[in-house]
Amino acid sequence: MFHMNRIFRHSHLTPYEADYAQWCAEQGALLREGRLSDLDRENLAEEIESLGRSDKREIESRLKVLLVHLLKLQFQAKQVKEGWRSTVVEQRRRIRKLIKESPSLRSYPMQVLAEEYEYARSDAAGETGLPARVFPENCPYDIDDILDLDFYPQAVGSAGGQSDLA
Known part of the structure; x- marks a missing residue:
């Protein structure tokens, strides 16, 4: 039994x-x-290895969502929805927590930034109805800013400095 x-x-x-x-x-x-x-050593070893992969997949997913919302805040500033900023904050906190729990993943967001930005750019175009060409071809933010709890991009069309979003 x-x-x-x-x-x-x-x-x-x-x-x-x-x-x-x-x-x-x-x-x-x-x-x-x-x-x-x-x-069951073989299956047990695979399961343990998959735990690290799942943390990486979670960082990728959260980074993409974060990038989509930063793009929407920057390029669709006049139509900002109330939840966009809270989504940005939540994704940043969750990524930070994953890295705190697994410090070996500290550089992982930077490693996958270009790929996740490509997906985010496409998703942002779909969610905003704007053509993909409106969004920069390469990520306009560096990883430190992306993960900075206080960073918000300047809205397109606003005067120099931080946007009203900060």
């Missing part, structure tokens, strides 16, 4: 493909009990 934190020696272990949640619980219990020879 299986209990959340204990697996009895004679129980049948659930295959990875049969029931993922049950398999995870069993693998955790085996680790806690020190039953290393009973572990």
Whole structure:
């Protein structure tokens, strides 16, 4: 029989493909009990490696959303929606938290910036109805500004300095 934190020696272990949640619980219990020879090492190793990939995917996703909203704030300033700024702040906070939890990912936003900007540019065009050519071909913001809690781009058409958005 299986209990959340204990697996009895004679129980049948659930295959990875049969029931993922049950398999995870069993693998955790085996680790806690020190039953290393009973572990599904190959699938367990893949799952552990995928955890790092999921953090990277989350940074990519949040960076793209952040870039879309910065572009909308800059190029559609007259139609700013109330939630755009809060979305910018939320994405920045979540990216910072991921990096704080995994400092080895500190340079990752910079590594994927060009690719995520390309997606963001396309999404911003779709969301605003503006042609893609309105948005710069290359990211107009550096990564430090993008992640800076106080940075907001100057609205297009406004006089020099920070826009009214800051």
